[in-house]
Amino acid sequence: MSSGGATGPLFYAVFAAVLGMLQFGFNTGVINAPRAFIENFINENYDVNSGLVFSVIVSIYAVGGMIGCPLASWVSDKRGRKFALLVNAAFGVIGAALMGFSETSTSLAMLIIGRFLIGINCGFATTASPTYVSEMAPVRLRGAFGTVNQLAVAFGLVGGQILGIDVLLGSNEGWPWLLGLAIIPSAIQCAMLPFAPETPRYLLLSQRDEEQARRVLKSIRGTDEIEDEINGMHDEDRAMKQEQTFTIGDLIRIKALRTPLIIGIVMHLSQQLGGINAVLYFSSTIFIKTGLSEGDARLASIGVGSMLFIMALVSIPLMDRLGRRTLQLCGLGGMTVFSVLMTIAFFTYENNKTMSIFAVIFTLLYVGFFGVGPSSIPWMILSELFGQGARSAAVSVGALVNWLANFVVGLTFLSMSELLGNYVFVPYTILLIFFYVFTYFKLPETKNRTIEEVTALFKN
Template sequence: MAGGTTGALLYAVSAAVLGMLQFGFNTGVINAPRAFIENFIREQNDASPSLVFSVIVSIFAVGGMIGCPLASYLVEKRGRKNALLINSFIGIVGAALMGFSKVAYSVEMLIIGRFIIGINCGFATTASPTYVSEIAPLNLRGAFGTVNQLAVALGMVGGQILGIDVILGSDAGWPWLLGLAIIPSVLQCIMLPFAPESPRFLLLSVRDEEKARIALTKIRGTNQINDEINDMHVEDQAAKEEDKFSIADLFKISSLRTPLLIGIVMHLSQQLGGINAVLYYSVTIFQSAGLEESVARLASIGVGSVLFVMALVSIPLMDRLGRRTLQLVGLGGMTVFSVLMTIAFFTYENNTTMSTFAVIFTFLYVAFFGVGPSSIPWMILSELFNQGARSAAVSVGALVNWFANFVVGLTFIPMSEALDNYVFLPYTVLLILFFLFTFFKLPETKNRTIEEVTALFKN
């Protein structure tokens, strides 16, 4: 029925979110095989294995910083579906380079492959949510939007499970483990040609109403689509009457600068609170807390599993409790458990039960991240800006997020070597600052129109 789910809609969403599954997989998969990759680095050159491994981890985020603006350009020039299809070929190249790096005795291939798969994942984090939000019916847009986060968590858990020693977490298996990133991209190549293009793109960008109607009829499973087409025309007319703002305008105009600053800090809080230190290095963290390597790998699966469960839990809470409340609860919980993690890491040698508590505290830290900070930064800029400034603001937020991701990935190993068991204290200090900023600066956007929110900053 109109406004409901159909086979065509579910097929198109499934094809699109394979890119988000790819993002989750490549975030979590690098964790378990660290020791084997460092041995491979040691065999090929005289560079510091831990430093090169940090580059391998963090170069993924550099690719993401390139992928985001590339996606913004291609989704407008080539369409949502075709942009996703182009990106799937980028993913195949990156996965193949990583998978064949050991056979070629080339650390450089591994680094380049990881960089290219980063482009693919950065591209997906922009293009996939855009496509899904435009084909989903209005009454289900929020629910379908959460599918992206669920796909990320599912990909992360899959990568962590495949990385245990009895599957592919071995000296012989790690190239296969990284190379499996080719599967989501190949599936996208097969599925996307049969998915419909976004009717919104066809109507508002291509200016072909007939094709838009055909696509929308297929997605909705009914020809009762006139109201939705008319809504698109109304939106198009309103957009023409609104002023358009560039990225430079966001920094120049005070009423835009304040919400931009809030959005930037929200994105920084997601990354600089230390979550990717856990996602990229949880096996290393659990080993430093006294667990054997095989047990640490199994424990790391729990990290992705907790994120997956919390993605489900946060869906009904988002509109019930509001963005501001969930963000504060999440940051507050992360602060508490980052302190408890530090205590557990520091005392486990004198009390072996603290190794268990270190794992539990890490899981709870991740759980509070999933309450709000995992998803709210990605949605808050869309709710703080009107149509004319939204695209530029979201682009800035995505770029900041990926840059902060790069910083955490590159610096965690040197920080852990310098600070040892106190490695999470810098993140704790930043979490406290982010909590205070959020408490004093972030307005609640729940049940407020865009006009009401933007009026707060004009005043």
């Protein structure tokens, strides 16, 4: 096989790593269906506001994510990519076990702590898994392998929603099993990762173990022709040493860095504050309010995850053909239109029952346009706006902002829904209009441009 091919050992290693991203998707989608049963459990055992406590259970996941992201960067740099993934799998096992046994123990604390730990696991995975995959993949297949992370997220999301339907685990008896099933991806990771290699890049550039790096590279490439790749890593190492390293403080202080940082932050905010997680966390609740039965609402929610999965596949060839800016504008524009139509459907369904079906259709199309660009572009854009010396700090800020906004949406949506009723998506619509206008005027196209060309735009 020629240098840079896809081999069995490479697929094994990538599969072991992306189980963490599947976990991220599963735990985002799984909390949607069992809301009523979890609130029953809370009401039967505790004298508290079950709706408010459920909002805490949903949003504490994002607090864990905020901790997991920087923790992943630190552990990956100190102890290696593989060790970081293995440690994170242990977080997943413990968190899932706590959630799974919370009802048997009649312990709300176990449920909340378990959800918090699984949040750390998922935040950690969003940093550690893409890093491992990109360092294992051959250069010419890096884009294709990078999209595997997004597909794993969408697959996990659909899986969580399917398992939440009535005939499976969407019941008073089934919901602890539903949440506890998160133990499976992490347990498989614990079994697989000891047999997966450390990344050649980490071995060569951080461990200075060229012999082991060569051995791993020959195994995952299926060839002895690895000199070009080894030399490329050495060239990258020399370039990194010559380039100045910037801190988060530098990004705020220096205008040529501050402008792309603000653009990247707004892209991350557009992903969360456009309201997508209100749909992913609470689509069953939204559909019930439009007149669907609980069973039909859960089935409609499966369509939400399925739409994301389909759009992840569709956007792969479009990313390099149409460009980041075009897809982001298309996605935000479509989300704006369909959030308006969703509001109209929510408002008119009582007088026209057909609007219940349109509410579902508009919601699915809103999710579809999210999948066109806003689902993936914020995660890649900061890497394309910054040179090597500032990239790590910028990506860390973006991830933190993303999880913080995720927390805000998860915590506030149910209260906003009670306050605003059928107008609950109006604030998201207003923000989507702002994000569209900002993107139109501020986001440069990075397609087919080198990092040097992109950073030069901000220096001018």
